[in-house]
Amino acid sequence: MAQVTLKNLVKKYDEDIIVKGINLEVRDGEFIVLVGPSGCGKSTTLRMIAGLEDINEGSVSIGERQVNDLQPHLRNIAMVFQNYALYPHKTVRENIIFGLKKTRVSKELIQERLSTIATMLQLEELLDRKPADLSGGQRQRVAMGRALVRDADVYLFDEPLSNLDAKLRHHMRTEIAKIHQTMKTTSIYVTHDQVEAMTLGDRVVVMQNGLIEQVGTPMEIYLDPVNVFVATFIGSPSMNLIPATYNKAEDKINLAELSLPMSMLPDIGAERLADGQSILVGIRPDFFEDKRFANSIENSWMLSEQEIQLVEPLGFDKEVSFMIGEQTIKARLDLRSEVNIGDKITLEVDPSRILLFDAEHGRRVS
């Protein structure tokens, strides 16, 4: 295993700058997830680490050695591709041990590792089949087996679950998490799915437009986003962002007909706000509670008599929509809240879960 260090990494295609200078350190044994929308540069970053893309500026180091000019086959990395990239003319067995045959590992050890991986990924019955005879999920397991059977310094995953159906994706996510628990490999995982990011990563790197927006643990990203992009990208449904203005004279935030005293937000320095400044009040749908069933929160912010516009049952939870001014707000309530469209309920929010963002720049006000 080894750590991976990216320093001022830049990738250009002609005049287009895809990766605009990123810095990241992946610790030894860490499972880090690069997440972001399509085109944000996460796969390009991964491919530069793998050596499949040239580096225009900056450096990539694996362990102590800088690998910028090192060919992929000399970097001792393993990779799981989005489209599996299985060798169609080889059987599952041959696909898995293909990389091992290049090393000086004995035949007995190769068989032993093959057997371990085949058992771990439930591939024993499939070893003599060719990729064309496998389902999508089976192919993905073979692709993972091919990577995991090797003793690589770093394991790279390029959206490995994106081609699977939801149920299989959920199952494979669990398998990957279990494998990482067992093997503790240094892993860099790329995905556009924020659920995968939150459930798999020791740390999550949120990227946009070739830059890193934030690096942190899943809960740090979820509870403490640094800007509007991170706040809305992570979490489903997205964080509600309510347009508001700061009234310095009354030291409160006005949101349409509601107001939020700054005294409820002691962690946010009011001195950072200018009178009349446009801000966005961010509240995740999960943090609204039905007053009738809420745990007693000291000094909670009340939203009284909110008329429900829409109810979307999700089984155990339900999502309800109501209006603050012109803005539709979503709240997630549990089974106990039996509400219908048109009902008026009082909701409350723990003020420590309320975030403020500058409306112009999107940066968090803290």
Add this chain to the structure above:
Amino acid sequence: MSLKRTNFQRVFLLGAVLLVLMFSIFPFIQILSTSLKYQVDWGNPSLIPAQINLDAYKELLGISTEEIELPETIKIMLDSPAISEEQRAAIVKKFKSNANVFPFGRYMLNTFVIATLTALLSTAIATFAAYALSRLKFKGRSAFSNMVLFVYMVGGVLLMVPLYQMSVSVGLASSVTGTLISLLLIYLVQTLPVAIYMLGNYFRTIPFSLEEAAMIDGYSRTEAIFAIIIPLSRPMLLTVMIYCFVIAWNEYLFASVFLKQYHDFHTLPLALQTLFTSKNAIWDRIMAASMLTLLPVIIAFTVANRFISSGGTEGGVKE
């Protein structure tokens, strides 16, 4: 709107197809028919010989059992006591041999060797050239890719004299070996563009991620080509090889210039032309020689046809 054809349309279409088919294969049927006819039958327009005559084939393939009559002058010479037994046997052997009628076996071997060498070398060189043009990024790739086909813009008739002069200038044309090397080089130049074009197009259908996976697995790019690309391209490699073989097999123009003085090294197309104008220009023999020259080409195309297909990469990547 109904797309069902009427009976008239079906009959018309079938008739048109049959007409084109007959137009295409009639010359070959005529060649075969004439090669199997006795001399009295040659003027008969019927395609079916009145009696099957295999003598021409037997003569060409050297399996004729007919006793060859020695000329009178040779018989008198053999009776001379001044000639030793060994000399007598050699003279009889030479005159009874029908190999000089048309040494078909020799010419076929010559053609086979040149065509096979051309096919193998051309395919090998084209594999790497096609890989570079289809997979690698370098300055001038597009221009080079287009320029490769420029070879076909200039006709062979314009090139044969300058190329022969070049061969003379470098000293290759002064020996048989040098001449054959010159011819091989010319055949390579003739076959490489189409081989590169066909292989390049095929390589483009192989997903990049397969080589990338091999490189991640510890294989250098060259090793990945041999381990992944070439095995996956076997059908197309065989097709290209056969195609190059056929081009070299049928080539007449440059062979006629370079090999003219080396009768023993004539290729079949060149030898056939010589046969047409020689005293052995007998119709059945000419047609039999043509059929035997055609046969490897027909077999090659039949074999190649089975392999002109894709699907080799099925299952490797998510489509």
